[in-house]
Amino acid sequence: MSVTKEIKRITTETLRKMKFEGEKISMLTAYDFTIATLVDKAGTEVILVGDSAANVMAGHETTLPITLDQMIYHSQCVVRGAKRALVVVDLPFGTYQSDPQRALDSAIRIMKESGAHAIKLEGGEEVAESIRRIVNAGIPVMGHLGLTPQSIYQFGSYKVRAKDDAEAQKLLDDAKLLEELGCFSLVMEKIPAGLATKVTESISIPTIGIGAGNGCDGQVLVVHDMLGLNNEFKPKFVRKYLNLEDQVVEAIGQYVADIKSTDFPNSNEQY
Template sequence: MSVHQSSNIKRITTHVLQEMKTRGEKISMLTAYDFSMAGILDGAGLDIILVGDSASNVMAGHETTLPITLDQMIYHASSVVRAVKRALVVVDIPFGSYQGNSSEALRSAIRIMKESGAHAVKVEGGAEIKESVVRILSAGVPVMGHLGLTPQSIYKFGTYTVRAKEEEEAAKLIADAKVLEECGCFAITLEKIPAQLAKKVAETVSIPVIGIGAGPHVDGQVLVVHDMLGITQEFKPRFLRQYADLRGIMTEAVEGYIKDVKSNDFPNEKESY
């Protein structure tokens, strides 16, 4: 089977993702937060674009994902959707916009879908947010779950270290994955957990499991695009593979521009009217 098999599909849907898991085709997923980047990722044949609340970090410079608002997520999602012709666009519901009660969760999900044109939402947590997940799904909004390291709960955990290494937490994670599947989630993201545990989850549930720092035995992978392209270079966890050094290329280009402006080499006669 060609690794580009799914690139011939006109539009990726939740149904297509389920078919990919069934036939063993890996699912590719990256984050995007703006029109230009989303267009590049979509044109390259990416399966899922996640408008992540990681925009709080890489776009706004916050230390955590907590400060980003629902309005800001809708802005980023709208920008992404306008560029996408093929990929499934999933949007994180930000911290404080769904944990309070299921009615608030539903309102947040509906705003994202109506105002951005996105295709699905993503929420962090298991059994404790079951009511909110069910309420969102009841309105026909596809939901992706997120277990393991859940950045919105960073102050509860107090660390970004690997989750579910102990038997009790691992058992709860598996149970939560089953809850999310039973609720009707179309996929689950597993972040920073032992590879063998992630393998067990992927084998236990029938829906696609996407990993980030969860080893190779899941149904797909996701990375933050700024990390993968080497635009942000301060964050280098073990699970990150950097595919380019865009920070270096961009710095060199800007330095060249400054030099040409200072020396009056730019613009030259051909670049003038």
């Protein structure tokens, strides 16, 4: 008699417990069913359906063009593949910044139409009312401070943020504000490691770093980056665990060559 092992879903409470117990949190992006299934099977606690889908899936220069409908579609695909991981979805640019009611409506659409477990949005004090409304509606919110890609044209570059005292203090204040507003976790992107550690020690909610050093409670990377699917993208904070771009190109090249030489399909590969 076979016994099916129970799959215990990761929740926001799981992440809080992990921080309290000192266990690091792993987080990766996914945008489709197949990759989400693999990321989930590998034991990753959190899957982020990032607006980085605009870059790696659609080829846009920034994250700005992706729409709410497109984010919902990607989220639906990921949710079907994630049996254990907590699925968090980015609110795309333009769906929450200027109007708290629109922010709430956008978050509700993602939760109802995709089946995801939480949403993520960028910013601190500037989006406080949007966060408050979403949290009050019972929707878990993950914050995002530091380099916020949706504001890239305001920043003017992808350089490290919060290196000066004033911006560092604002980030620390914003982190505490997000905790007070009820965010369950906080992503910090491309900021000095010392500052990220200070923030992590100053708040009770888990912090997830990307280019923010090892003092955070967890780490996140874009799955395409850590699998080496784009050799042209080489930021300092990305560790490539595979070199799939070269391997995939080589494999497809061999497939093309086998077709042209009539080696494929052979007698064992036809009916």
